[in-house]
Amino acid sequence: MSETLQTANARDLERLHRMLRQVAGDDLGTLRRHLAARDEARVLDIACGECHEAEVLTDFAAELTGDPDGAVQLTGLDVRAREIANARKRFGRRRGPDNQRGKREFEFLSGDATKLKEHVGSDEDFDLVFLRHQNYWNGDSTWEKIFDQALERLGSDGRLIITSYFDKEHRLALEALQRLGGELLRTESNPETRALLTPGKSVDRHVAIFRRKDA
Numbered sequence: 001m002s003e004t005l006q007t008a009n010a011r012d013l014e015r016l017h018r019m020l021r022q023v024a025g026d027d028l029g030t031l032r033r034h035l036a037a038r039d040e041a042r043v044l045d046i047a048c049g050e051c052h053e054a055e056v057l058t059d060f061a062a063e064l065t066g067d068p069d070g071a072v073q074l075t076g077l078d079v080r081a082r083e084i085a086n087a088r089k090r091f092g093r094r095r096g097p098d099n100q101r102g103k104r105e106f107e108f109l110s111g112d113a114t115k116l117k118e119h120v121g122s123d124e125d126f127d128l129v130f131l132r133h134q135n136y137w138n139g140d141s142t143w144e145k146i147f148d149q150a151l152e153r154l155g156s157d158g159r160l161i162i163t164s165y166f167d168k169e170h171r172l173a174l175e176a177l178q179r180l181g182g183e184l185l186r187t188e189s190n191p192e193t194r195a196l197l198t199p200g201k202s203v204d205r206h207v208a209i210f211r212r213k214d215a
């Protein structure tokens with residue numbers, strides 16, 4: 001990766017972190033209390049690609065535990081085996097304290113998220129489920145299956161967070177998630193989003209947070 005792209009990605013991730021804090025706002029009191037009483041926070045990143053976002057997501061989850069060095073376990077899943085191999089190379093399967101970032105455990109799985117139960121134990125609930133740059137336009141029925149399973153994996157205080165590259169794709173994803181049983185808590189446009197070459201496409205252009213309506 002060129003240095004310029006590396007720098008751009010690093011800045012995107014700083015902005016994503018700010019957006020996560022903003023969109024979560026004051027909503028997460030219950031989840032914070034729940035996490036403060038637990039040994040570790042559990043995060044599922046669906047369609048994670050190479051999972052550039054892994055450290056931002058685990059830092060954000062650690063903040064919610066009330067301790068920036070709090071323990072966090074992240075499971076990333078993507079259908080593209082090469083991206084997952086790269087994520088494993090970058091983050092390994094770390095256990096124990098890291099000098100800078102507290103106790104983190106990363107696990108990356110290659111598989112189809114429309115069959116999430118086959119890859120991630122069906123009795124496992126997650127505190128946070130992320131879909132960064134969901135791809136609803138690339139196959140609405142596939143992504144509705146993914147959204148449905150993502151909502152299913154949320155614990156009772158858990159939250160689902162999505163980000164989108166495009167305005168219309170974001171709107172369609174919000175509608176689909178609400179049809180499937182998600183309650184939209186907040187959606188925010190990213191004022192610092194980085195424009196990409198395709199007109200109307202930019203990095204983490206919108207960020208939205210949901211809980212399960214039946215929770």
Ligand SMILES: C[S@@+](CC[C@H](N)C(=O)[O-])C[C@H]1O[C@@H](n2cnc3c(N)ncnc32)[C@H](O)[C@@H]1O
Pocket residue numbers: 046047048049050051052077078079080083111112113114131132133134135142
């Ligand atoms: C736009 S990329 C986002 C990747 C990463 N989250 C990011 O923001 O850089 C969408 C990802 O969805 C993954 N994907 C598409 N269909 C999938 C499926 N059925 N199961 C798991 N991952 C899928 C693709 O392989 C791709 O990595």
